Amino acid sequence: MGSTKYNVLFMRDDDTVKRYRISPFWLKVLFWFVFLLAVCAGVGAWAGYSFWGNNVQLKQDNIELQKRLTDASVQLERLENVNKILDSYDPNDIQTILASVPVEEKKAVAEVPGVDLKKLLAYKNLMRAGVENVKLQKSGRSLVLSFDLNNLQPSSALSGLARIELIENVGKGIAVKSNEDDMSFHIQRFKVVRTRFGIPAGLDLDDLYGIRLMIETKKDELIFSEVYPLSRMLN
Structure with missing residues (x-):
């Protein structure tokens, strides 16, 4: 029972049948590899979406900050102009x-x-x-x-x-x-x-x-x- 293996057959119409013997251990390894690959892909997709959302928010905050900075600059120049006139x-x-x-x-x-x-x-x-x-x-x-x-x-x-x-x-x-x-x-x-x-x-x-x-x-x-x-x- 310890030497049990699985036989995998590949048949083609124009070729002989090919048989491969695979140990249950390697089948388990292949299964867990595919499973972990799927989990990693899911985590990567979720992280990418989260980072994209954060990036969009940061861009909006930056635009708002630039607008406030421009308004403040205009107000400052206006006050300087009034001060020059009063002086x-x-x-x-x-x-x-x-x-x-x-x-x-x-x-x-x-x-x-x-x-x-x-x-x-x-x-x-x-x-x-x-x-x-x-x-x-x-x-x-x-x-x-x-x-x-x-x-x-x-x-x-x-x-x-x-x-x-x-x-x-x-x-x-x-x-x-x-x-x-x-x-x-x-x-x-x-x-x-x-x-x-x-x-x-x-x-x-x-x-x-x-x-x-x-x-x-x-x-x-x-x-x-x-x-x-x-x-x-x-x-």
């Missing part, structure tokens, strides 16, 4: 000017609708275009503006047009007609923009508070807008 005013000068204004003029000024600071200081940045090294120079009755324009998403080219608006002290915006060849762009990474434009007739620099720089795509989508006080840009 451009001298409280002592303002008090001196108010003290020298007659009562009648103060009353007339009080009746003029106030400046909408939210509109005046409107800031927008979709993190698609970066603007740096903004400089302004006076040349007679003209102003020369230059700045560095960066494509923050270099995986695709950025095309569009930069526009300029002068902001009067009363909060009124005046569109500037600049050379379109200077202000248009099609960049993969970087471009230095430089243009010259005249000061509107009837106005002096003392009548102007600042300059608004706007970046639009070729689809007329506004992706960047910021106001720069002249007191910070002109010496």
Whole structure:
């Protein structure tokens, strides 16, 4: 009984019958091998599915984190812009000017609708275009503006047009007609923009508070807008 073996026959129509004798031990080994292989395959499939689900969740968390970081960056830049504008005013000068204004003029000024600071200081940045090294120079009755324009998403080219608006002290915006060849762009990474434009007739620099720089795509989508006080840009 100890030498019991199993006979396995292989028969073909065009060949002789082949017989193999297999020990019960090897049959048990083969059975357990197949069983363990199936268990390992099941565990691997479950682990792969679990890791895939965790990876999807991590990607969603990363996207949400990037969105919060972008929003925080925009808020920080907006606060820095407001701080620059507030710093451009001298409280002592303002008090001196108010003290020298007659009562009648103060009353007339009080009746003029106030400046909408939210509109005046409107800031927008979709993190698609970066603007740096903004400089302004006076040349007679003209102003020369230059700045560095960066494509923050270099995986695709950025095309569009930069526009300029002068902001009067009363909060009124005046569109500037600049050379379109200077202000248009099609960049993969970087471009230095430089243009010259005249000061509107009837106005002096003392009548102007600042300059608004706007970046639009070729689809007329506004992706960047910021106001720069002249007191910070002109010496």
